[in-house]
Amino acid sequence: MTTEAQQFASDNYAGICPEAWAAMEAANQGHAPAYGDDHWTHTAADAFRTLFETDCEVFFAFNGTAANSLALAALCQSYHSVICSAAAHVETDECGAPEFFSNGSKLLVAQSQDGKLTPEAVRAVATSRSDIHFPKPRVVTITQPTETGQVYTIDEVKALSAVCRELGLKLHMDGARFAHACASLNCDPAEITWRAGVDVLCFGGTKNGMAVGEAVLFFDRALAQDFDYRCKQAGQLASKMRFLAAPWVGMLENGAWLRNAAHANGCARQLAEQIAELPGIELMFPVEANGVFVRASDAVLAELRMRGWRFYTFIGGGARFMFAWDADPARVDQLAADIRAASTATALAA
Amino acid sequence: MTTEAQQFASDNYAGICPEAWAAMEAANQGHAPAYGDDHWTHTAADAFRTLFETDCEVFFAFNGTAANSLALAALCQSYHSVICSAAAHVETDECGAPEFFSNGSKLLVAQSQDGKLTPEAVRAVATSRSDIHFPKPRVVTITQPTETGQVYTIDEVKALSAVCRELGLKLHMDGARFAHACASLNCDPAEITWRAGVDVLCFGGTKNGMAVGEAVLFFDRALAQDFDYRCKQAGQLASKMRFLAAPWVGMLENGAWLRNAAHANGCARQLAEQIAELPGIELMFPVEANGVFVRASDAVLAELRMRGWRFYTFIGGGARFMFAWDADPARVDQLAADIRAASTATALAA
Amino acid sequence: MTTEAQQFASDNYAGICPEAWAAMEAANQGHAPAYGDDHWTHTAADAFRTLFETDCEVFFAFNGTAANSLALAALCQSYHSVICSAAAHVETDECGAPEFFSNGSKLLVAQSQDGKLTPEAVRAVATSRSDIHFPKPRVVTITQPTETGQVYTIDEVKALSAVCRELGLKLHMDGARFAHACASLNCDPAEITWRAGVDVLCFGGTKNGMAVGEAVLFFDRALAQDFDYRCKQAGQLASKMRFLAAPWVGMLENGAWLRNAAHANGCARQLAEQIAELPGIELMFPVEANGVFVRASDAVLAELRMRGWRFYTFIGGGARFMFAWDADPARVDQLAADIRAASTATALAA
Amino acid sequence: MTTEAQQFASDNYAGICPEAWAAMEAANQGHAPAYGDDHWTHTAADAFRTLFETDCEVFFAFNGTAANSLALAALCQSYHSVICSAAAHVETDECGAPEFFSNGSKLLVAQSQDGKLTPEAVRAVATSRSDIHFPKPRVVTITQPTETGQVYTIDEVKALSAVCRELGLKLHMDGARFAHACASLNCDPAEITWRAGVDVLCFGGTKNGMAVGEAVLFFDRALAQDFDYRCKQAGQLASKMRFLAAPWVGMLENGAWLRNAAHANGCARQLAEQIAELPGIELMFPVEANGVFVRASDAVLAELRMRGWRFYTFIGGGARFMFAWDADPARVDQLAADIRAASTATALAA
Incomplete structure (x- = not known):
């Protein structure tokens, strides 16, 4: 099949980068235990802990739809709600996946300037109602960078997490292009996530050069309770997990993710x-x-x-x-x- | 990382076979449209149609948990039920995935000899109750070969589908190791599936030599209505779909699946x-x-x-x-x- | 307990009207079969058929949350969507019930003038997207009268149902105060419902003078398939059904519903x-x-x-x-x- | 309508007892706030607290299907499981309601002698598997009295709750006929419930003489967090709640429930x-x-x-x-x- 001239319609049109490919090749030697009990998976999880300078819980999902939806479902019950911007991918392009995985958690759209949430907008939605006819807000989700390519600064994330803490909300970061935000901010991943108050990050691998795969990082380990069961039940546990994990090793260990x-x-x-x-x-x-x-x-x-x-x-x-x-x-x-x-x-x- | 001596604990411990690998490598040339609108995905779907000698609908899911659960959910509503054997993987090893994807469809265990369902056992369960306090049976699922390595003969499948037709049930085949059944029976895939009355087949790729991936084949196309939306919502639509599809091309076109x-x-x-x-x-x-x-x-x-x-x-x-x-x-x-x-x-x- | 002076904060603050009460008293004589297989339930269903001049399917649910959510769930799958106005009760005051009962069907808000949907607004939403990343529109729901007390005319409903038919959508009417719309329009119930193209009506009893209860009327009987199972599974099947049904008999047979x-x-x-x-x-x-x-x-x-x-x-x-x-x-x-x-x-x- | 000679096919065939009726009549005076913010609802909840000699959380649901399913859903996540006997009503006669309300929690059937669970049987199931392919046991549910009319003694319940505590399981009691157990044991309700280690009780009103209604009592108040939202979303919040609550007042305050x-x-x-x-x-x-x-x-x-x-x-x-x-x-x-x-x-x- 012939290669066509590059279009820039989507960053999903690209293939697998050399570092990810080489790691898959290396992983494809001999046999290995299934379902994540293998060396590559442990190494990949540790690589994330090293990169983020914290002992977070790390899980691997097949794609961003699942990673974000599972993370949100872990943070709220069906009668809770999730605050997001009108431009949020979970609101506009997931065909109701967050509602499906959570069995009904409603997304509440906050006003935003070009898709970036503000503490004021979050507060306005979170405090608009407090009766049981309205699903109780429990999570704020932000996309970093946003769907239109804007990056939340560290201070902006801190301001959002402050209002979250005040109002009893968890802060989730959809990082389908998280690496691009780090490159843009030129900051350590820790600075823009847990040190700024993010509870859960979905770190996208596909748009970063992998064939498939997204990592879910729980900085508050208590929130990850039984998350492995959740992934399994929802069809997101790979049997040959090494092939989902190895590319991360290849990309994290030598900085390809950031390059x-x-x-x-x-x-x-x-x-x-x-x-x-x-x-x-x-x-x-x-x-x-x-x-x-x-x-x-x-x-x-x-x-x-x-x-x-x-x-x-x-x-x-x-x-x-x-x-x-x-x-x-x-x-x-x-x-x-x-x-x-x-x-x-x-x-x-x- | 060193290669250990082969164990035979699971056929999931093996890696990617050369044919699947070569196809992924070929697919990793340049850019391609996302979400299945690419050449590899179309070619893979056609390869299935050729292999099964019928114009079936073909979808790709990441793993067997999802493929089977999505297929069952497409065949019944939450208040319906699925008849299976006590040894069925969907009953014993999916952590409630079928119930999750279907939002509550109950699995009804039929008596079986060593995990193989019989028409009599299906009939006994399907006709045991007809009141609304009991979830209405709508689907029979069989694993081919069974979890303990036994293969349904063509006549056995025909006998099961006959009772299904009589009782208004659909017949689903969990083919996590479908290739092994074909090799064992030495028959055309069509013979043991749609020609024998199977409505939907989940054809396993992982245990057959792929890194990840399962194909869902609807022989009755009407049953596949909006199944693409279902996959998307459930987190089973790969953006770089070519890497899920290409290995099938590599394995189907030269017979590696059967070898x-x-x-x-x-x-x-x-x-x-x-x-x-x-x-x-x-x-x-x-x-x-x-x-x-x-x-x-x-x-x-x-x-x-x-x-x-x-x-x-x-x-x-x-x-x-x-x-x-x-x-x-x-x-x-x-x-x-x-x-x-x-x-x-x-x-x-x- | 003392009676307070009437407030007009809500029409839910009123008690049971004499006709409903008398019917419950009459129903409370001796024993009767459970789960709707009793004389009162059959009589109530027939009374609806007489009132609406058609052989519709009739079900009884405990409240409007359930009636509307079950009806919508019957009209779409989890990956479908429901078009409503921003003021719709299902959108603003049901704590995510429609999403819960349907396992994720998203509500899409159409532009509306004061809560009344128009064919143009429906069309704009229904045709805005046609990709699988967006939940496929399948139902339009209107509240008659609206949450702010406005009544759709027969022509307005006909215009909505025409665009629904054209676009392959079903038309659901939330009639929490349906009787008030009939009284306002001074028309036969049939005129403003099935003759105007409504597929399913939820006819509210509580705000009309009953203690509890809502009727779900399917004018297209095919849409009601297995709806009794759906009600049962969702906790909406009363064992002593006669007490849910009898008040309808009392109110329908002598016109109390309209008075x-x-x-x-x-x-x-x-x-x-x-x-x-x-x-x-x-x-x-x-x-x-x-x-x-x-x-x-x-x-x-x-x-x-x-x-x-x-x-x-x-x-x-x-x-x-x-x-x-x-x-x-x-x-x-x-x-x-x-x-x-x-x-x-x-x-x-x- | 004529009264037929009494049959004893079901205790659901009886009507409303005089005490419940009188209370409904008394409640039907004038206006009252909706959704449980009324005097009758508060009084009924207090009556339960007095009867059970503890400051439990009390909720009212329309029927037993919903009460039990909501309670179980509150005690586990979708990837957890519920241990019950093969004769349990939740397993045999709820059309998959527990699975629906919980979005997939699987019921695991423990061996039982005539429908009564034993600590040994619970332990056997709860410890049979500990891998993520099997839904993690979180709740044991017992029916008191059982579906075949047998009553757990206080010691039997204590023995069950002891094994629950040891294994990290919650103990739920389906008390569709709870009053009959109390009458049979001639014990205080507290003795057979929270003092014996029961976490949540569903106390049936319908079979005890009411038209409709079941009370859900959380003895561990922490387990009741946001349960009011759960009821609302699931269509179990009555607007004219006083008519669901008042019968309990009538029956509890003068002992009719026990008589x-x-x-x-x-x-x-x-x-x-x-x-x-x-x-x-x-x-x-x-x-x-x-x-x-x-x-x-x-x-x-x-x-x-x-x-x-x-x-x-x-x-x-x-x-x-x-x-x-x-x-x-x-x-x-x-x-x-x-x-x-x-x-x-x-x-x-x-």
């Missing part, structure tokens, strides 16, 4: 810088991670499609470009050039 | 033949697939453990040996020799 | 007419059923509380007054007089 | 004593509560039916007779006489 993310972030900035000042082109959100959201006229977007680019669009004329661990800078330049050309042609025609 | 199973079955027979007549050794079940269940005294089992063997034991002194796609015949001979030695030593001591 | 509602509606109009023109007083919604929503300054509301009135308030200074089957017109006049006095005093003070 | 049960028990003994020695008649179980289980030949049972009696039958020729609070002793004598006649006639014919 991959930094490269992707860099490509996003590369595009943004080249198109920011173009006529008729507007960056919809600050470019802080590996995505660029471009507002442009229908004519510009049509021209881009004619030139062979594929991308998701949003209401109001936005186009999303996402950069993977293996994004080709030359292709980024091509994209920038085509946007420039489309923009100029359209401006002239007007 | 792997035939090899494993052969190792089981190899062991069985060498130990069947030994004093104090009894084969608990006919050896028709890749497992051998040995009844022996505690002394014999202890001696085997002393000689370095690991295996699961059962009430009454049974030991299970399971052979994977890469089982080493020389090791099988070693095991047979050690059983012979342990058996003889114990017989002499008695 | 009660008409009386309550009349009290609402009585209040509205007396206060509509007062300075600083505004009716927030057209008064079409048994509720009056009054916008007034904090000072006016405080004055009313000082005069002993209790009521629910809303953001922006609204007060809700709800009138039950036994609302005392003299008390309504007192309330009107107190609102006038509070309004005048506050206007003078300004 | 009703004692009367029913007495009728069972009355029958048993008259038929115990008859030829061809065998009492299947000790008669300790309000049920009599009679083994007799098909001919005898046919003769009884010919004489107009209706009853449930069991495998092996058993007939169940259940006596309600209003069982007519004269009819009991008629039944005894008819059994005698049938027995004698059949014996002569043989």
Whole structure:
């Protein structure tokens, strides 16, 4: 099968990075115990503990839908609720998975500026009702970076966790692109998670260069009670667990997780810088991670499609470009050039 | 990490077979659309249709827990029930997964001889009650081969499906080791499934040589309505689906699926033949697939453990040996020799 | 225990009307079969069929939470979604019950003018997405009359059901105060339900004068398949069913259901007419059923509380007054007089 | 509607006892706050606390299906399991309700002599497995009296609770006929519940003379956390709660609950004593509560039916007779006489 020219429609379109692949190859030697009782799984869990500088509980799930939904279900009962932003992936793109895994926990949408929650918005929702006809808020979930590529600063997370503590809420972080946030903030993973008050992190592996897999980290070990049973019952326990764990070893031990993310972030900035000042082109959100959201006229977007680019669009004329661990800078330049050309042609025609 | 000498405790201890690995490697070239809209996924689905000689609906799930539970949930509502044997994996080893995915469908245990259901046993349960205080039977699930390595003949499956049709029940086949049944029966997959009246098959890839993955085949396409949504919501939709699909292509297109199973079955027979007549050794079940269940005294089992063997034991002194796609015949001979030695030593001591 | 002066905080504060009481008393003679296999239950179901002029399927549930949630669960699977208004009781006041009973069906909020859905709003939500990451819309639910006391006309319901048919959606009517809608429209129940395209109606008994109980009517009998099992499993099957059914007989056979509602509606109009023109007083919604929503300054509301009135308030200074089957017109006049006095005093003070 | 001659097929066939009726009538005066914030509900809860001599948490549910299922769901997560006897109502007659309310908690059947669990049987199940493929046992549920009318002694309950404490299990008592157990044991309710180690009791009102309703008592208040939300979400919160609560006040405050049960028990003994020695008649179980289980030949049972009696039958020729609070002793004598006649006639014919 032939390889097509890179598109930047999604960072899920990329394959497996060399470090993850090599670790899978190494893991594929001989036999090993099943269901996580193997050397690779123990090593991967320890690698997370080292990276996060804390003795957290670590679990592996097949994908982000499951990791986030299981984590949220562990933090609340069916009659509780989860506060999130209107743009949260758990709210918009999981086909009701959080409600399914929790057997009915309702997601409550808090007001947000471009998808980033604030302490005020959390407080407003959490204190809006206190009667039993309304599901009791128990968890706040934030996506780091957000679905539109913005990164919560350490202080922002601390402010959110403070209001959570005050109101008896747990703080969950959907880190489908957590590595990109670390690369963007240039901070230790611990700083932006448990030291800032995060209770549970779902650390995404797929968008970071793995074939499949997400890690769930409980910084408060008490919250992880029987979570292994929960994973098993929900179809998230791999029998040949080593193949879910080994890629993490490969990526964590030599820093590939961070290099991959930094490269992707860099490509996003590369595009943004080249198109920011173009006529008729507007960056919809600050470019802080590996995505660029471009507002442009229908004519510009049509021209881009004619030139062979594929991308998701949003209401109001936005186009999303996402950069993977293996994004080709030359292709980024091509994209920038085509946007420039489309923009100029359209401006002239007007 | 060092490779240990092969144990036969589980066929999950083996790694990825060369054909599956090569396909993953081939799939890992460049970018591809996510969520199953890629060439590999389409090719894998078509390969199943070719193999089964029918235009079935094909879905991919991460593991058997999910595949079977999702399939059962698709066949019944929460207030319905599923008839199975007391030995069925869904009853004994899934931590309540079928009940979780279906939101409460009860498993009803039918009497069985060594885990194989009969039409009479199905009928007895299905017609035992007809009041609304008892969950209405809607599905029969059989494991092919059974958890103890016995294979339903085509006629046995036909007899079961006949009673299912008569009583308005659907027939589901848990094929965690489906390939081993085909190798054992030496029949076309179609013969033992849809042509024999099976409505849905879960075809196991992991025990057949893959890293992860199970295929769900709906022979009655109407039953598959919106099953893609069901998979998504339940955390079973892989974003980089090609890596779940490609190994199937690699294994189906050149017959590795069947060779792997035939090899494993052969190792089981190899062991069985060498130990069947030994004093104090009894084969608990006919050896028709890749497992051998040995009844022996505690002394014999202890001696085997002393000689370095690991295996699961059962009430009454049974030991299970399971052979994977890469089982080493020389090791099988070693095991047979050690059983012979342990058996003889114990017989002499008695 | 002493009787307090009537408040109009809720129409749930009233007791059992004489007709319902008399029927319960009549039903409490001797023994009767359990679980609905009794004369009263059959008679009540027939009374509904007569009233609605159709051979619908009739079930009895304990309350509206369950009736609506069970009905919605019967119309969709967990990965489907339900379109409702932001003001819908199922969205705002059921503590996640619809999600719980359906095991995860998401409620999608459509834009609405004061809580009344329109075909355009339904279409906008139903056609907004068609990918599997978004729960597939399957049901539209409307509250008749709405939570703020507005009544859908027959034409409005017909327009909604037309778009439902076109888009493959079922139409559910939450009729917690269905009788009040009939009284308001002065139409046959059939006209505003199945003849207008409603598939399932939950007809509320509690707010209509019963102690407990709601009827679920399936006009499309195919949708009711196994609904009795669903009710049983969900804890909604009364053993002494006659006491849930008999009050319906008492209320339906002599028209009490409609008289009660008409009386309550009349009290609402009585209040509205007396206060509509007062300075600083505004009716927030057209008064079409048994509720009056009054916008007034904090000072006016405080004055009313000082005069002993209790009521629910809303953001922006609204007060809700709800009138039950036994609302005392003299008390309504007192309330009107107190609102006038509070309004005048506050206007003078300004 | 005419009253038929009393049958003893079920104690659910009886109506509402005078004390419960009078309390409902008293409660039906004027208006009262909804959802349990009324005087009757508070009084009923206090009456339970007085009766049980402890400050327990008290909730009201509509029926036993819901009360037991909600209580079990509060004691375990979906991946936990509940140990019960094969005869337990939750296992045999709830259409999967416990699994539905808990979202998948599996019921594990322990061996029992005639439906009474023993510490040994509980231990055997609870310690049979400790791997994550098997749902972790968390609760033991016993029915007091059992479904076949046997009563656990105080010492038996203490022995069960001791093993529960040792193994980290909670002890739940399904008291659909709890009053009958108290009457049979002639003990304080506290003795057979919390003082004997029971954590949660579901106290049945329906079979004790009420129209509808069951009380859930948490002796360990910590286990009741947010149980009110759980009830609400599951459709078990009555808006006009006073009508669910008042009957309890009427029955608890003057001892009707115990008189009703004692009367029913007495009728069972009355029958048993008259038929115990008859030829061809065998009492299947000790008669300790309000049920009599009679083994007799098909001919005898046919003769009884010919004489107009209706009853449930069991495998092996058993007939169940259940006596309600209003069982007519004269009819009991008629039944005894008819059994005698049938027995004698059949014996002569043989």
